[in-house]
Amino acid sequence: MGWMAWTLPTTLFFAGIAALLVAMTVWQTVSPGRERKGFLPLTTSRGDRLFIGLLASAYGHLLVLALTDWPLWIATAICVAAMAIIMKWG
Amino acid sequence: MRLRKSLVMLIYLLFVLVPIYWLVNMSFKSNREILGGLTLWPTAPTLDNYRVIFTEPTWYTSYLNSLSYVSMNMLISLLVALPAAYAFSRYRFLGDKHMFFWLLTNRMAPPAVFLLPFFQLYSAVGLFDTPIAVALAHCLFNVPLAVWILEGFMSSVPKEIDETAYIDGYTFPKFFIKIFLPMIRPGIGVTAFFCFMFSWVELLLARTLTSVDAKPIVAQMTRTVSASGIDWGVLAAAGVVALLPGIAVIYFVRNHVAKGFALGRV
Amino acid sequence: MKTYNNKAWWLVLPVFVLVAFSAIIPMMTVVNYSVQDIFDPSTRYFVGTEWYREILADPRLHDSLVRQFIYSFCVLAIEVPLGIIVALSMPRRGLGVPVSLILLSLPLLVPWNVVGTIWQIIGREDIGLYGWILNSLGLDYNYASNPRDAWITVLVMDVWHWTSLVALLCYSGLRSIPDVYYQAARIDRASHWAVFRFIQLPKLKNVLLIAVMLRFMDSFMIYTEPFVLTGGGPGTATTFLSQTLTQMALGQFDxxxxxxxxxxxxxxxxxxxxxxxxxxxxxxxxE
Known part of the structure; x- marks a missing residue:
């Protein structure tokens, strides 16, 4: 595993993603969600919205890095909020 | 109308064939004739270029290396893709669409992105410079492609056939091997062809994951160019020889290949 | 209708494991490397998002990104219409069908570096047919020194290499149209354009989507052909994203x-x- 050059932040990042996937799976088995139409212009399931949220967050972080000098936690905060909105009403 | 159509087709085929003819043409010329000036056909045809390829070990072993990782890749891809494609074509399951999408992204991802970690990964597990490393690396895009094509072909087989077989007392493995696979034989052929093709033509990963022992023909060609000046004749001959397996394989699947390009879904 | 059955996961598992091995592990490694200043796995420093900031401001990335999008757009704009025309001109029956299918597939079977070599040769003004013809016509064509010529050559090479794919896709879409449709159109005295617009094009929609996706993606990751043909030059005129990345990763080991x-x-x-x-x-x- 040495060649993969793990660091604490990336470990936490991937652990977080893995935990999210597990949580989504459990949630779906316990109370299955249905596809529905929210403010996004297409019908989405929970998993779709999670993916859209994650992808949007990735682009959001890159945008902040490219255009501003803000510290990164601001971007993270905005993205978490956006994620919550997409999951709930998207 | 008929005439105009044939004319369009002929012109396009000419456009396709002229560059290939030029390659074949050059492979039969000596280097002196190639560099001496433009000739439309070999004035003094020679087989020397081909002799180099079939007698020099660096050339023919690289050819064999390519064939070995390509056939390994073909076998692995088909073996894992067949059951998965069946699952996608017959069942819905938790996360099926996301799984399919994830497979697709791997077909679409540029090999250049995976270059660096592949190099580190296969060095770490001690597979660097072996055909199996290239075969596994090519699975990255060939397995998703195989699943995609096979799923299309399998979806066109009516589901009633499965149900009848199960009622008749067939178990899943027996049904799958004895009844289902023979029914989608064209699909399997076409999938094998595509795995073969995309593994055979790929250069970047094949070159990065090998150095000496498992050097593929495509890498051998680029290295000869940089090492000893450009030996156009041998290069052209190697190109022709590298074209042959593809032509041989496509002959067998010619009737289904168009459907295969449409990933089985028309 | 498909039945819902989570046991199907067992059938997908081998694919999942295999692709995970060659996709997820490398992807994790890339993420790990991207936040560190790293020479080899034992000599490394955590730098956070520094690389991202630098890369996002790097003109090399901007330039090759813009070039890449223009290139992919040109590829689609030429290959899709041309592919449709070729597919419409395919013979419908007889010996012509297998012959033209095999001939059309030829460029797809050529190893990508050989594609580069072929065009490298045929474009040269001294030993290549096309280069020689262009120069005898009085055009000053040289793909090795003129960026515009290099661009055109790379583009023509791509059209040669991949239009067959679009054509074959469309051909298989067209073949799935039952003959009765055409007969009905003949009775109605529909024009060729009407036949294309209302019978053939709707049937082509699905395959065209696949064609556009495959062509966009594959042109977006193009590496081998321009690498052999022009080496990315002259200057950086034909250096696309994959080549910029490869130079960085293997050339400079950055x-x-x-x-x-x-x-x-x-x-x-x-x-x-x-x-x-x-x-x-x-x-x-x-549907």
Whole structure:
């Protein structure tokens, strides 16, 4: 595993993603969600919205890095909020 | 109308064939004739270029290396893709669409992105410079492609056939091997062809994951160019020889290949 | 209708494990490398998002990104209409069918570096047919020194290499149209254009979506052919994303920077693939 050059932040990042996937799976088995139409212009399931949220967050972080000098936690905060909105009403 | 159509087709085929003819043409010329000036056909045809390829070990072993990782890749891809494609074509399951999408992204991802970690990964597990490393690396895009094509072909087989077989007392493995696979034989052929093709033509990963022992023909060609000046004749001959397996394989699947390009879904 | 059965996961498991091995582990490694200044796995420093900031401000990335988009757009704009025309001109029956199928497939079977070699030769003004013809016509054509000529050559090479794919896709779409449709059109005295617009084009929609997706993606990751043909030159005129990345990763062994680049590259691919996939499944659902 040495060649993969793990660091604490990336470990936490991937652990977080893995935990999210597990949580989504459990949630779906316990109370299955249905596809529905929210403010996004297409019908989405929970998993779709999670993916859209994650992808949007990735682009959001890159945008902040490219255009501003803000510290990164601001971007993270905005993205978490956006994620919550997409999951709930998207 | 008929005439105009044939004319369009002929012109396009000419456009396709002229560059290939030029390659074949050059492979039969000596280097002196190639560099001496433009000739439309070999004035003094020679087989020397081909002799180099079939007698020099660096050339023919690289050819064999390519064939070995390509056939390994073909076998692995088909073996894992067949059951998965069946699952996608017959069942819905938790996360099926996301799984399919994830497979697709791997077909679409540029090999250049995976270059660096592949190099580190296969060095770490001690597979660097072996055909199996290239075969596994090519699975990255060939397995998703195989699943995609096979799923299309399998979806066109009516589901009633499965149900009848199960009622008749067939178990899943027996049904799958004895009844289902023979029914989608064209699909399997076409999938094998595509795995073969995309593994055979790929250069970047094949070159990065090998150095000496498992050097593929495509890498051998680029290295000869940089090492000893450009030996156009041998290069052209190697190109022709590298074209042959593809032509041989496509002959067998010619009737289904168009459907295969449409990933089985028309 | 498909039945819902989670046991199907057992059938998908081998694919999952195999692709995970060659996709997820490398992807994790790329993420790890991208936040560190790294020479080899034992000599490394955590630098956070520094590489991303640098890469995002790097003119090399901007330039090759712009070039890449223009290139992919040109490829689609030429190959899709041309492919449709060729498919419409395919013979419908007889010996012509297998012959033209095999001949059309030829360029697809040529190893990508050989494609580069072929065009490298045929474009030269001294020993190549096309270069020689162009120069005898009085055009000053030289793909090795003139950026415009290099661009055109790379583009023509791509058209030669891949239009057959679009044509074959469309051909198989056209073949699935029953003859009665054409007969009905003949009775109605429909024009050729009407036949194309109302019978053939709707049937082509699905395959065209696949064709556009495959051509966009594959032209977006093009590496081998221009690498052999022009080496990215003259200057950086034909250096596309994959080549910029490869230079960084293997040429300069700049691991951290190359990894950050890889991730940005991958994110673009991910977004585009998702758009196409959504459009495709959306189509399927409507039918």
């Amino acid at each position: 691991l951290g920077r190359a990894s950050a680049f890889s991730l940005i590259y991958f994110l673009i691919i991910l977004l585009v693939t998702w758009v196409f996939y959504t459009a495709m499944t959306h189509n399927d659902n409507k």
